[in-house]
Amino acid sequence: MFTGPRITACVVALLAAAPAAWATGTHGAVHYTFGSPATAAEATRTVAVRLTDALRIDLDLPAVHRNEVVRFVVTNTGAAPHEFTIGDRASQRAHAAMMAQMPDMKHQDDATALTLAPGETRELTWRFDKDVKDFVEFACQIPGHYDGGMVRRAAFVK
Ligand SMILES: [Cu+2]
Numbered sequence: 001m002f003t004g005p006r007i008t009a010c011v012v013a014l015l016a017a018a019p020a021a022w023a024t025g026t027h028g029a030v031h032y033t034f035g036s037p038a039t040a041a042e043a044t045r046t047v048a049v050r051l052t053d054a055l056r057i058d059l060d061l062p063a064v065h066r067n068e069v070v071r072f073v074v075t076n077t078g079a080a081p082h083e084f085t086i087g088d089r090a091s092q093r094a095h096a097a098m099m100a101q102m103p104d105m106k107h108q109d110d111a112t113a114l115t116l117a118p119g120e121t122r123e124l125t126w127r128f129d130k131d132v133k134d135f136v137e138f139a140c141q142i143p144g145h146y147d148g149g150m151v152r153r154a155a156f157v158k
Contacts, residue, residue: 037111043071053078076116
């Protein structure tokens with residue numbers, strides 16, 4: 001069983017905001033409806049991602065396949081902070097609602113989200129081991145960015 005990052009304020013808030021989309025297990029464990037955290041060493045694929053001030057997420061990932069482990073190497077090429085979050089439609093909507101309430105929220109201990117300063121490069125590795133309806137969603141949840149188009153989708157292939 002995954003017993004990784006402790007539950008963060010962000011995740012706790014999401015649990016409150018969207019109880020149907022999230023479920024807790026034993027103490028300290030976080031379970032996601034759209035996959036599981038993984039390590040870079042487990043990756044079966046590496047994808048470069050660029051976040052830009054034009055509110056674009058540049059990545060070449062039209063589809064993810066079930067059980068693929070993808071290492072995202074994310075660079076913020078802009079002059080403003082950006083985020084890279086992974087989820088499904090429901091979780092991204094819940095995250096957007098949270099960020100509207102707490103716009104300064106950071107995600108240091110959240111396995112599904114990176115907050116990147118200008119010029120920064122960080123990594124996130126994700127195992128797509130749970131069926132996602134229709135598509136996986138990648139988004140920047142800094143207020144105004146998601147609505148400005150800072151979202152990309154990848155089809156989920158079973
Ligand atoms: Cu952004």
